[in-house]
Amino acid sequence: MTSSNGIALYSYWRSSASYRVRMALNLKGLDYEIRPVHLVRDGGEQFGADYTRLNPQQLVPTLVDGQTVITQSMAMLEYLEETHPKPALLPADSAGRARVRAIAQAIACDIHPVNNLRVLKHLVTNLGLNEEQKLDWYRHWTETGLSALERMLATDEIDGRYCHGDSPTLADCCLLPQVYNAQRFNCDLSGLDRINRISDNLLDLPAVERATPENQPDAG
Amino acid sequence: MTSSNGIALYSYWRSSASYRVRMALNLKGLDYEIRPVHLVRDGGEQFGADYTRLNPQQLVPTLVDGQTVITQSMAMLEYLEETHPKPALLPADSAGRARVRAIAQAIACDIHPVNNLRVLKHLVTNLGLNEEQKLDWYRHWTETGLSALERMLATDEIDGRYCHGDSPTLADCCLLPQVYNAQRFNCDLSGLDRINRISDNLLDLPAVERATPENQPDAG
Known part of the structure; x- marks a missing residue:
């Protein structure tokens, strides 16, 4: 995969932030190059010296746009919205x-971080949880968080194919990976x-389908 | 406290998101009314029916601006930046x-959520951690996260009194509460x-000093 506009994404196929x-x-509709970072192989490629220079938190993803290096997926989404406003992924009002x-943010702050790889590892290695207890933890926070999210989605009169009306937004970019x-x-x-329903509608979009974990060059 | 422009913040003095x-x-420099929500008293006022209608996640804070109800602190910061652009809390580029x-986001997603009240409660109540183990958990994630953040702050040539140069930004609004x-x-x-150093500089600002937990009407 080559990139005509100099955008590269350091990504792991199963990372929901990626x-x-x-x-x-x-x-x-942007062209970009995927640079795979394997989070498990060799103890985690994200801990390598070269990658740590790009991303001091040693997390994926990292977005590179020319000379600009951006960490944190939510900062990347806002950056893409500012630098490539069309089609908009935020409403106008x-x-x-x-x-x-x-x-x-309800997904990025309140569901995802409690269950990411480093936390699950810590629960097993440092607190001695077994596999079933680890899965209980995972399901507890995911189910609690998604139930609250379902209530959030219901509080507004804005209904439609996606989280906020009939065009996909940054909220949908967070929802589908969490699901x-x-x-x-x-x-x-x-x-x-x-x-x-929203997740099904999103997967009907070819642009979204191409972003799914299974369709990544490093899937395996 | 009255509000001339109709902004109210449902807040708990010790909540770092508030x-x-x-x-x-x-x-x-905005005028606003603080509406205290006590997270511990009576099993947590955030679980009350009236508050849950405002904030289906049952978390603080909630920002009300006229008829607009906003949840999630990072969404509030962006909203305030859009609706009251001066003084700017984001750089221009x-x-x-x-x-x-x-x-x-490194703070809001990777440090704070793993250590918030509901997670600490779950560790004690459901996983049987004792007080010392709970504190170990807290310190582990905070110290790991702040060390990574120190490296993030060092990677850029932009240095100054605050996280990004000599004017406070949204990053500082997240850093000081975490510290x-x-x-x-x-x-x-x-x-x-x-x-x-940045934390000390921030506390020198009267606007920041007035936002500290100890200076809130519900502190105690």
Whole structure:
């Protein structure tokens, strides 16, 4: 894969934060190069010296646009929105933008971090949780978080194909990867009607389908 | 406290997410009413029916601006920046804005959520951790996260009184509350020279000082 506009994404196929950014890049129709970082092989390629210089937190993804290096997926989504405003992934009105960002942050801050790889590892290695207890932890926070999110999605009169009306937004870029993770760990998603419907609608978009973990060059 | 422009913040004095928004409101010179939500009393006032209607996640803070109700502190910071652009809490250039947001998100996503009240409660109640083990958990994630943040702050040539040059930004609104929490739980902050210096500089600002937990009407 080559890149005509100098955008590269250091990504791991199963990383949901990487998946968010792939969705935004594809929805905006941008050309970019995927540079795979394997989070498990060799103890984690994200801990290598070269990668640590790019991303001092030793996390994926990292977005490189020419000379600009950006860490943190939510900062990347906002950057892409500012530098490539069309098609917009935020609504035009401030209240709508706040709602989209709140949904995105409810996932990025309150669901995802409690269950990411380093926390799960710590629970097993340092607190001695067994596999079943680890899965209980995972499901507890995912199910609690997605239930609250379902309520958030229901509080507004804005309904439609996606989280905020009939165009995908930054909120959708966060939702679908979280649902993917939840399904992978067999979380109970019954009753989350809006979330399930929105996820299905998103996967119908070719740009989104190309961003899914299974369609990445490093999937395996 | 009355409000001339209709802004109200549902806040808990010790909630670091509330503290972030108080900092932004004060730095922008906005008048607002604090509506205290006690997170511990009566099993947690955030679980009440009226509050849950405002904030389906049952978390503080919630920002109300006229008819607009906003949840998630990072969405509030962006909203305030859009609706009250001066003084700016984001730099003008896209790369700088991305750096500020990345620092803010490194705190909001990778340090704070793993240690918030509901997670600590779960560790004690459901996993049987004792007080010392709970504090170990707290310190582990805070110290790991702040060390990575110190490296992030050092990677850029932009140095100054605050996280990004000589004007406070959204990154500072996230940093100081996290440092307050770290100090409260006796985390080891030695060697975090940039973080400690920036925190001291921030507390020298009267607008910031008025946002500190101890200066809130519900402190106690």
